[in-house]
Amino acid sequence: MKLSENEWKIMNSLWKKNPATAREVIEQISGEVEWAYTTVKTMLTRLVGKGAVSEHKKGNTSFYEPLIEQEKAHKNAFTNLFDKVMDGALEPFMHYLIDEKKISKKEREELIRILKEEDQEK
Amino acid sequence: MKLSENEWKIMNSLWKKNPATAREVIEQISGEVEWAYTTVKTMLTRLVGKGAVSEHKKGNTSFYEPLIEQEKAHKNAFTNLFDKVMDGALEPFMHYLIDEKKISKKEREELIRILKEEDQEK
DNA sequence: TTTGATCTACTACAAATGTAGAAGAAAATG
């Protein structure tokens, strides 16, 4: 399942709150982007076509729900990034995290904790 | 600078070896993908158009070189992934790394080292 | 120098993506 940038936006909104109407989706993402109502509708329809979202109606209004799990979708996106874009390299990523995203000391410690924790588990 | 998947493939090849001719690029990525010669040419031309790659000729043959830095390009890709796709979430990424990419104990230790090292520096 | 191999430049064309307008149906409001 490959999603476009705009589709991610919609999916992220739906993962936060669902079922949701097109109107609700728009409201949730307004401020981040300014799309016409029908633009959002079009993307929702396309997502339904891709099988990423379900649609059911109450009266004449459609309610949408994600059909794919956020976690899986994100993993796919990561895999894609690493395989296709990064050619498998991991280390530059860590530096990126630290340099560009300016993760806090706290977050850094959290990451270390996660890494160590898994070390124990396995 | 936004690159498509195929363009990443070409760029990664050019970062490994440059300047390079279209023929050399093809040879380097053959095995991973099977594109017609003219397909690679088209993409190189498009990359030149985007300003990601330079082209200069010797005789009638073009030699290509990356104009953008690999590190910066990768950072952009990360930023894009996090901002657009992940909505800023970091933690799921670590779990992804561990679960899906099955990074080795060694790599894990390396990541921890990097994270700690930066901790000292700043 | 003829001929085959190789390059380039140009053109093509379908699918995906971004972005929405128009028209008609349904719901809400006065």
Add this chain to the structure above:
DNA sequence: CATTTTCTTCTACATTTGTAGTAGATCAAA
């Protein structure tokens, strides 16, 4: 009920991406 608001479905259209084919130029080998 008449009018306004809101939804839906269709249609549209430019750009980007994937993926080459063709024809003409050039280089290399016999």
